[in-house]
Amino acid sequence: MLQFDFKKRVRYAETDKMGYLYYGHYAKYYEIGRVETMRSIGINYKDLEDLHKIMLPVLSLNTRYLAPAYYDELLTIRSFIDTLPDKMISFRHEILNEKMEIINNADVKLFFVDMETGKRMSAPEVLKDKFKIHF
Amino acid sequence: MLQFDFKKRVRYAETDKMGYLYYGHYAKYYEIGRVETMRSIGINYKDLEDLHKIMLPVLSLNTRYLAPAYYDELLTIRSFIDTLPDKMISFRHEILNEKMEIINNADVKLFFVDMETGKRMSAPEVLKDKFKIHF
Amino acid sequence: MLQFDFKKRVRYAETDKMGYLYYGHYAKYYEIGRVETMRSIGINYKDLEDLHKIMLPVLSLNTRYLAPAYYDELLTIRSFIDTLPDKMISFRHEILNEKMEIINNADVKLFFVDMETGKRMSAPEVLKDKFKIHF
Amino acid sequence: MLQFDFKKRVRYAETDKMGYLYYGHYAKYYEIGRVETMRSIGINYKDLEDLHKIMLPVLSLNTRYLAPAYYDELLTIRSFIDTLPDKMISFRHEILNEKMEIINNADVKLFFVDMETGKRMSAPEVLKDKFKIHF
Numbered sequence: 001m002l003q004f005d006f007k008k009r010v011r012y013a014e015t016d017k018m019g020y021l022y023y024g025h026y027a028k029y030y031e032i033g034r035v036e037t038m039r040s041i042g043i044n045y046k047d048l049e050d051l052h053k054i055m056l057p058v059l060s061l062n063t064r065y066l067a068p069a070y071y072d073e074l075l076t077i078r079s080f081i082d083t084l085p086d087k088m089i090s091f092r093h094e095i096l097n098e099k100m101e102i103i104n105n106a107d108v109k110l111f112f113v114d115m116e117t118g119k120r121m122s123a124p125e126v127l128k129d130k131f132k133i134h135f
Numbered sequence: 136m137l138q139f140d141f142k143k144r145v146r147y148a149e150t151d152k153m154g155y156l157y158y159g160h161y162a163k164y165y166e167i168g169r170v171e172t173m174r175s176i177g178i179n180y181k182d183l184e185d186l187h188k189i190m191l192p193v194l195s196l197n198t199r200y201l202a203p204a205y206y207d208e209l210l211t212i213r214s215f216i217d218t219l220p221d222k223m224i225s226f227r228h229e230i231l232n233e234k235m236e237i238i239n240n241a242d243v244k245l246f247f248v249d250m251e252t253g254k255r256m257s258a259p260e261v262l263k264d265k266f267k268i269h270f
Numbered sequence: 271m272l273q274f275d276f277k278k279r280v281r282y283a284e285t286d287k288m289g290y291l292y293y294g295h296y297a298k299y300y301e302i303g304r305v306e307t308m309r310s311i312g313i314n315y316k317d318l319e320d321l322h323k324i325m326l327p328v329l330s331l332n333t334r335y336l337a338p339a340y341y342d343e344l345l346t347i348r349s350f351i352d353t354l355p356d357k358m359i360s361f362r363h364e365i366l367n368e369k370m371e372i373i374n375n376a377d378v379k380l381f382f383v384d385m386e387t388g389k390r391m392s393a394p395e396v397l398k399d400k401f402k403i404h405f
Numbered sequence: 406m407l408q409f410d411f412k413k414r415v416r417y418a419e420t421d422k423m424g425y426l427y428y429g430h431y432a433k434y435y436e437i438g439r440v441e442t443m444r445s446i447g448i449n450y451k452d453l454e455d456l457h458k459i460m461l462p463v464l465s466l467n468t469r470y471l472a473p474a475y476y477d478e479l480l481t482i483r484s485f486i487d488t489l490p491d492k493m494i495s496f497r498h499e500i501l502n503e504k505m506e507i508i509n510n511a512d513v514k515l516f517f518v519d520m521e522t523g524k525r526m527s528a529p530e531v532l533k534d535k536f537k538i539h540f
Contacts, residue, residue: 013294016285023192023193063197065196150422151420151422163281181341207316288460296429335463
């Protein structure tokens with residue numbers, strides 16, 4: 001299993017008139033969580049697209065909002081990968097507030113697309129190799 | 136059951152470097168779907184907040200991305216309410232492209248908060264009355 | 271001179287904790303204004319990119335916020351083109367609230383880029399022809 | 406004069422189909438620049454609102470786009486305050502790419518509003534005192 005924490009502050013642009021982090025912006029937090037988790041084990045998502053011509057569209061997103069996040073809070077995006085990527089890659093996320101209470105959790109599944117053929121593919125070796133060390 | 140269609144065009148601001156409608160922006164489409172569905176039966180969400188001091192935070196969001204949406208497409212946000220609002224209100228959404236293919240579906244659950252006490256409450260009568268006619 | 275009005279409603283996603291339309295979202299309103307103004311005279315911006323391989327990056331944006339816009343307001347995006355596009359294209363915008371008071375005005379200048387060479391170019395004939403009729 | 410640098414990475418959510426950081430998202434970068442600049446001299450914008458009941462709406466924004474920013478670039482938001490805040494506060498910003506080339510510059514003017522009366526006011530002493538040390 002792989003676990004990684006990344007901090008991000010809630011910006012004014014992301015609040016809504018309730019004074020909360022708008023529910024639609026959490027998807028961006030998960031994006032940051034998964035990209036930084038991959039970077040932490042030596043996978044640069046930008047290189048996957050630019051060098052390996054593989055992109056990872058999102059297949060599904062399931063998220064539960066347990067408590068609000070507020071302006072200027074320094075949130076922790078905690079990301080987990082429980083199983084080795086194969087047909088797809090599954091991220092599990094928890095968002096924690098400054099008191100380290102879990103305020104949101106989510107599952108995001110992505111798949112692999114060969115950008116040159118537009119066809120779906122399995123996880124490339126270059127990515128699996130980096131993950132295997134952690135499982 | 137209640138069903139309502141609302142059209143929204145994909146804007147440049149909402150695309151990403153894949154050329155797709157970014158997966159995080161769908162939450163805004165569901166927001167538009169539920170607000171316009173309520174408006175269609177005489178419920179103004181702004182009045183719920185301003186006059187009745189009731190707000191509807193989101194509890195959960197489950198969404199599946201079946202096919203991409205592209206720049207300038209005039210999407211249809213199809214919203215369904217299958218059960219009368221009570222402890223919470225559940226919206227089901229389908230996003231359709233210009234060929235009227237379903238490219239995304241989602242479930243969004245919201246609950247009711249009394250803005251003066253900050254406490255959770257059941258669906259207010261003012262809202263249930265408007266819904267009952269359609270069930 | 272060319273003038274065109276387009277309506278857009280302020281969504282929850284676009285408000286901030288002040289209860290205002292966030293100042294950064296106006297840029298999206300100008301985008302909508304210019305694209306719909308062009309569509310109104312038969313220019314499809316998507317076709318400019320897809321068929322003619324010309325894109326229009328933004329060169330500068332000057333905007334003054336005169337009064338706030340609020341949640342659920344149906345704003346009018348009023349767009350003006352005062353001079354024929356040549357080296358660049360200049361849009362002038364006014365945002366009006368439901369009382370038809372001007373709450374914001376802006377100037378946006380864009381230039382033309384040949385997407386195949388990446389080089390800057392003058393306004394293409396296909397675009398100038400459509401504009402000329404209105405000047 | 407006061408100058409402060411803050412780093413922010415371009416996220417997928419912020420790119421558009423040109424592959425650029427969308428022109429409308431720069432406003433959020435300026436927001437981050439001014440809030441972090443104030444934090445660097447001991448002013449917490451959140452406290453200004455919560456404790457001192459003063460908010461700073463934006464009056465005007467002038468920005469020039471010199472070159473694009475791309476996905477995953479770690480940009481530098483360079484913020485300058487050239488004059489002591491009085492009737493308003495003026496921020497000047499430069500956005501630099503990883504090669505430390507200036508790709509964007511901007512002027513943002515904000516004013517002070519007493520949140521209890523809704524009236525415009527001059528810069529509060531609590532804020533001026535923190536700035537004076539640097540001028």
